[in-house]
Amino acid sequence: MDKNPVIIALDYGDADAALALVKQLDPGLCRLKVGKQLFTAAGPRLVAQLVKLGYAVFLDLKFHDIPTTVALACRAAADLGVWMINVHALGGGAMLSVARAALGDAPDRPLLTAVTLLTSMGETEMREIGLQGTPEEAVLRLARLAQVNGLDGVVCSAQEAALLKAELGTSFRLVTPGIRPADSAPGDQHRTMTPGAARLAGADFLVIGRPITHAADPMRALLAIEQELLNNSAGEKL
Numbered sequence: 001m002d003k004n005p006v007i008i009a010l011d012y013g014d015a016d017a018a019l020a021l022v023k024q025l026d027p028g029l030c031r032l033k034v035g036k037q038l039f040t041a042a043g044p045r046l047v048a049q050l051v052k053l054g055y056a057v058f059l060d061l062k063f064h065d066i067p068t069t070v071a072l073a074c075r076a077a078a079d080l081g082v083w084m085i086n087v088h089a090l091g092g093g094a095m096l097s098v099a100r101a102a103l104g105d106a107p108d109r110p111l112l113t114a115v116t117l118l119t120s121m122g123e124t125e126m127r128e129i130g131l132q133g134t135p136e137e138a139v140l141r142l143a144r145l146a147q148v149n150g151l152d153g154v155v156c157s158a159q160e161a162a163l164l165k166a167e168l169g170t171s172f173r174l175v176t177p178g179i180r181p182a183d184s185a186p187g188d189q190h191r192t193m194t195p196g197a198a199r200l201a202g203a204d205f206l207v208i209g210r211p212i213t214h215a216a217d218p219m220r221a222l223l224a225i226e227q228e229l230l231n232n233s234a235g236e237k238l
Protein backbone atom coordinates (compact mmCIF):
# COMPACT_ATOMS: atom_id res chain seq x y z
CA MET A 1 0.00 0.00 0.00
CA ASP A 2 1.27 3.53 -0.77
CA LYS A 3 2.45 5.40 2.23
CA ASN A 4 -0.25 7.99 2.99
CA PRO A 5 -2.98 7.18 0.47
CA VAL A 6 -5.33 9.75 2.04
CA ILE A 7 -5.39 13.21 0.44
CA ILE A 8 -7.40 15.68 2.52
CA ALA A 9 -9.34 18.23 0.44
CA LEU A 10 -8.77 21.68 1.94
CA ASP A 11 -12.01 23.20 0.67
CA TYR A 12 -11.80 26.47 2.58
CA GLY A 13 -12.29 30.12 1.64
CA ASP A 14 -9.17 31.49 3.29
CA ALA A 15 -5.72 30.57 4.51
CA ASP A 16 -6.51 30.91 8.22
CA ALA A 17 -9.32 28.34 8.09
CA ALA A 18 -7.15 25.94 6.11
CA LEU A 19 -4.18 26.35 8.45
CA ALA A 20 -6.38 25.86 11.54
CA LEU A 21 -7.25 22.38 10.22
CA VAL A 22 -3.73 21.61 9.02
CA LYS A 23 -2.31 22.36 12.48
CA GLN A 24 -4.35 19.42 13.83
CA LEU A 25 -2.90 16.99 11.25
CA ASP A 26 0.41 15.28 10.66
CA PRO A 27 2.32 15.31 7.34
CA GLY A 28 3.43 11.75 8.08
CA LEU A 29 -0.18 10.55 7.90
CA CYS A 30 -1.86 12.39 5.03
CA ARG A 31 -1.44 14.56 1.97
CA LEU A 32 -3.34 17.79 1.22
CA LYS A 33 -5.33 18.98 -1.79
CA VAL A 34 -5.60 22.68 -2.62
CA GLY A 35 -8.31 23.38 -5.17
CA LYS A 36 -9.59 26.38 -7.09
CA GLN A 37 -11.44 28.05 -4.19
CA LEU A 38 -8.57 28.07 -1.71
CA PHE A 39 -5.94 28.78 -4.35
CA THR A 40 -7.92 31.74 -5.70
CA ALA A 41 -8.36 33.12 -2.19
CA ALA A 42 -4.97 32.38 -0.65
CA GLY A 43 -2.62 31.91 -3.62
CA PRO A 44 0.78 30.32 -4.07
CA ARG A 45 1.99 31.67 -0.76
CA LEU A 46 -0.23 29.26 1.17
CA VAL A 47 0.81 26.37 -1.07
CA ALA A 48 4.47 27.12 -0.40
CA GLN A 49 3.69 27.32 3.33
CA LEU A 50 2.02 23.87 3.31
CA VAL A 51 5.00 22.41 1.44
CA LYS A 52 7.34 23.99 4.00
CA LEU A 53 5.33 22.35 6.80
CA GLY A 54 6.29 19.02 5.22
CA TYR A 55 3.05 18.14 3.41
CA ALA A 56 2.81 16.53 -0.01
CA VAL A 57 0.43 18.91 -1.79
CA PHE A 58 -1.87 18.07 -4.69
CA LEU A 59 -2.54 21.35 -6.53
CA ASP A 60 -5.95 20.60 -8.05
CA LEU A 61 -6.33 23.42 -10.59
CA LYS A 62 -7.35 21.23 -13.57
CA PHE A 63 -5.51 23.26 -16.21
CA HIS A 64 -7.22 23.35 -19.62
CA ASP A 65 -5.91 25.85 -22.20
CA ILE A 66 -3.69 26.00 -25.27
CA PRO A 67 -0.65 23.71 -24.92
CA THR A 68 1.95 26.43 -24.31
CA THR A 69 -0.10 28.10 -21.59
CA VAL A 70 -0.76 24.80 -19.81
CA ALA A 71 2.91 23.80 -20.03
CA LEU A 72 3.99 27.12 -18.47
CA ALA A 73 1.33 26.83 -15.76
CA CYS A 74 2.52 23.29 -14.93
CA ARG A 75 6.09 24.54 -14.69
CA ALA A 76 5.01 27.36 -12.36
CA ALA A 77 3.14 24.85 -10.19
CA ALA A 78 6.16 22.53 -10.08
CA ASP A 79 8.29 25.45 -8.91
CA LEU A 80 6.05 25.69 -5.81
CA GLY A 81 7.32 22.26 -4.77
CA VAL A 82 3.98 20.47 -4.99
CA TRP A 83 3.71 16.68 -5.19
CA MET A 84 0.91 16.40 -7.77
CA ILE A 85 -0.80 18.66 -10.32
CA ASN A 86 -3.57 17.99 -12.80
CA VAL A 87 -4.95 19.01 -16.18
CA HIS A 88 -8.11 18.21 -18.17
CA ALA A 89 -7.67 15.33 -20.62
CA LEU A 90 -10.29 17.07 -22.80
CA GLY A 91 -7.53 19.59 -23.67
CA GLY A 92 -6.22 16.95 -26.10
CA GLY A 93 -3.06 14.94 -26.72
CA ALA A 94 -0.78 17.85 -27.65
CA MET A 95 -1.70 19.72 -24.48
CA LEU A 96 -1.15 16.61 -22.33
CA SER A 97 2.18 15.83 -23.89
CA VAL A 98 3.69 19.32 -23.51
CA ALA A 99 2.36 19.55 -19.95
CA ARG A 100 4.20 16.33 -19.12
CA ALA A 101 7.38 17.47 -20.92
CA ALA A 102 7.36 20.75 -18.98
CA LEU A 103 7.86 18.83 -15.73
CA GLY A 104 11.10 17.15 -16.81
CA ASP A 105 12.34 13.85 -15.43
CA ALA A 106 13.93 14.69 -12.09
CA PRO A 107 13.01 12.08 -9.46
CA ASP A 108 11.27 14.74 -7.36
CA ARG A 109 9.14 16.15 -10.20
CA PRO A 110 5.43 16.45 -9.42
CA LEU A 111 3.15 13.67 -10.60
CA LEU A 112 0.86 14.80 -13.41
CA THR A 113 -2.67 13.42 -13.47
CA ALA A 114 -5.65 14.18 -15.70
CA VAL A 115 -9.31 14.68 -15.08
CA THR A 116 -11.17 12.61 -17.68
CA LEU A 117 -14.89 13.29 -17.71
CA LEU A 118 -16.10 15.33 -14.74
CA THR A 119 -18.24 13.10 -12.52
CA SER A 120 -20.93 15.81 -12.66
CA MET A 121 -21.44 14.93 -16.34
CA GLY A 122 -23.84 12.22 -17.46
CA GLU A 123 -24.98 11.28 -20.97
CA THR A 124 -27.25 14.35 -21.26
CA GLU A 125 -24.38 16.74 -20.53
CA MET A 126 -22.07 14.77 -22.84
CA ARG A 127 -24.52 15.13 -25.76
CA GLU A 128 -24.79 18.88 -25.07
CA ILE A 129 -21.12 19.27 -25.91
CA GLY A 130 -21.07 16.72 -28.72
CA LEU A 131 -19.51 13.75 -26.91
CA GLN A 132 -20.70 10.32 -28.05
CA GLY A 133 -20.92 7.03 -26.17
CA THR A 134 -21.40 6.32 -22.49
CA PRO A 135 -19.58 8.15 -19.67
CA GLU A 136 -17.62 4.95 -19.01
CA GLU A 137 -16.42 4.83 -22.64
CA ALA A 138 -15.41 8.50 -22.52
CA VAL A 139 -13.53 7.98 -19.24
CA LEU A 140 -11.59 5.03 -20.65
CA ARG A 141 -10.82 6.82 -23.94
CA LEU A 142 -9.57 9.94 -22.14
CA ALA A 143 -7.59 7.92 -19.59
CA ARG A 144 -5.85 6.09 -22.46
CA LEU A 145 -5.08 9.45 -24.08
CA ALA A 146 -3.52 10.60 -20.81
CA GLN A 147 -1.47 7.41 -20.54
CA VAL A 148 -0.10 7.47 -24.10
CA ASN A 149 0.96 11.06 -23.56
CA GLY A 150 3.03 10.12 -20.54
CA LEU A 151 0.80 11.19 -17.67
CA ASP A 152 1.09 9.40 -14.35
CA GLY A 153 -2.59 8.70 -13.82
CA VAL A 154 -6.11 10.08 -13.69
CA VAL A 155 -8.59 11.44 -11.21
CA CYS A 156 -11.65 9.20 -11.43
CA SER A 157 -14.61 7.83 -9.55
CA ALA A 158 -13.81 4.80 -7.41
CA GLN A 159 -16.59 3.08 -9.39
CA GLU A 160 -14.33 3.28 -12.46
CA ALA A 161 -11.16 2.15 -10.69
CA ALA A 162 -11.39 -1.59 -11.35
CA LEU A 163 -11.98 -1.10 -15.10
CA LEU A 164 -9.16 1.45 -15.43
CA LYS A 165 -6.65 -0.70 -13.51
CA ALA A 166 -7.55 -3.72 -15.65
CA GLU A 167 -7.22 -1.76 -18.91
CA LEU A 168 -4.30 0.53 -18.11
CA GLY A 169 -2.15 -1.45 -15.68
CA THR A 170 -1.26 -1.15 -12.03
CA SER A 171 1.38 1.57 -12.33
CA PHE A 172 -1.08 4.11 -13.78
CA ARG A 173 -2.17 5.98 -10.63
CA LEU A 174 -5.84 6.40 -9.79
CA VAL A 175 -6.89 9.29 -7.55
CA THR A 176 -10.48 8.93 -6.36
CA PRO A 177 -12.80 11.46 -4.69
CA GLY A 178 -16.34 10.60 -3.52
CA ILE A 179 -15.02 8.54 -0.58
CA ARG A 180 -17.19 8.12 2.50
CA PRO A 181 -16.43 6.03 5.59
CA ALA A 182 -19.45 3.83 6.39
CA ASP A 183 -20.57 6.06 9.27
CA SER A 184 -20.35 9.45 7.51
CA ALA A 185 -22.90 11.57 5.62
CA PRO A 186 -22.77 11.41 1.81
CA GLY A 187 -23.51 15.17 1.49
CA ASP A 188 -23.75 16.07 -2.19
CA GLN A 189 -21.75 13.03 -3.35
CA HIS A 190 -23.90 10.41 -5.07
CA ARG A 191 -21.99 7.24 -5.94
CA THR A 192 -19.74 6.98 -2.91
CA MET A 193 -17.42 4.17 -1.78
CA THR A 194 -15.82 3.45 1.57
CA PRO A 195 -12.04 3.92 1.81
CA GLY A 196 -11.45 0.17 2.05
CA ALA A 197 -13.69 -0.68 -0.90
CA ALA A 198 -12.06 2.03 -3.03
CA ARG A 199 -8.59 0.65 -2.29
CA LEU A 200 -9.71 -2.87 -3.10
CA ALA A 201 -11.15 -1.59 -6.39
CA GLY A 202 -7.71 -0.24 -7.30
CA ALA A 203 -7.63 3.38 -6.09
CA ASP A 204 -4.08 4.49 -5.24
CA PHE A 205 -5.01 7.76 -3.53
CA LEU A 206 -8.26 8.69 -1.79
CA VAL A 207 -9.42 12.32 -1.82
CA ILE A 208 -11.45 12.88 1.34
CA GLY A 209 -12.85 16.24 2.40
CA ARG A 210 -15.81 16.72 4.72
CA PRO A 211 -15.66 13.35 6.54
CA ILE A 212 -12.36 14.67 7.97
CA THR A 213 -12.58 18.49 7.72
CA HIS A 214 -16.07 18.64 9.29
CA ALA A 215 -15.36 16.02 11.96
CA ALA A 216 -15.38 17.14 15.60
CA ASP A 217 -11.88 15.64 15.85
CA PRO A 218 -10.29 15.59 12.36
CA MET A 219 -7.16 13.70 13.44
CA ARG A 220 -9.29 11.00 15.01
CA ALA A 221 -11.37 10.72 11.82
CA LEU A 222 -8.17 10.38 9.79
CA LEU A 223 -6.76 7.73 12.12
CA ALA A 224 -9.99 5.72 11.92
CA ILE A 225 -9.73 5.75 8.10
CA GLU A 226 -6.04 4.73 8.24
CA GLN A 227 -7.00 1.88 10.56
CA GLU A 228 -9.71 0.68 8.17
CA LEU A 229 -7.16 0.72 5.33
CA LEU A 230 -4.62 -1.22 7.40
CA ASN A 231 -7.24 -3.84 8.34
CA ASN A 232 -8.12 -4.16 4.66
CA SER A 233 -4.55 -4.53 3.47
CA ALA A 234 -3.96 -7.19 6.13
CA GLY A 235 -7.02 -8.96 4.70
CA GLU A 236 -5.59 -8.71 1.16
CA LYS A 237 -2.45 -10.57 2.24
CA LEU A 238 -4.31 -13.52 3.76
Ligand code: C5P
Pocket (backbone or CB within 6 Å): 009, 011, 035, 118, 119, 120, 155, 177, 178, 179, 187, 189, 207, 208, 209, 210, 211
Ligand atom coordinates in the same frame (compact mmCIF):
# COMPACT_ATOMS: atom_id res chain seq x y z
O1 C5P B 1 -15.91 16.73 0.99
P1 C5P B 1 -15.68 15.70 -0.07
O2 C5P B 1 -15.03 14.44 0.44
O3 C5P B 1 -16.92 15.42 -0.89
O4 C5P B 1 -14.62 16.41 -1.04
C1 C5P B 1 -14.21 15.83 -2.24
C2 C5P B 1 -13.22 16.71 -2.94
O5 C5P B 1 -12.93 16.10 -4.20
C3 C5P B 1 -13.70 18.13 -3.24
O6 C5P B 1 -12.55 18.98 -3.21
C4 C5P B 1 -14.22 18.02 -4.66
O7 C5P B 1 -14.13 19.23 -5.36
C5 C5P B 1 -13.26 16.99 -5.25
N1 C5P B 1 -13.77 16.27 -6.40
C6 C5P B 1 -14.93 15.51 -6.37
N2 C5P B 1 -15.36 14.85 -7.48
C7 C5P B 1 -14.65 14.92 -8.61
C8 C5P B 1 -13.47 15.65 -8.67
C9 C5P B 1 -13.05 16.31 -7.51
O8 C5P B 1 -15.59 15.42 -5.33
N3 C5P B 1 -15.05 14.25 -9.67
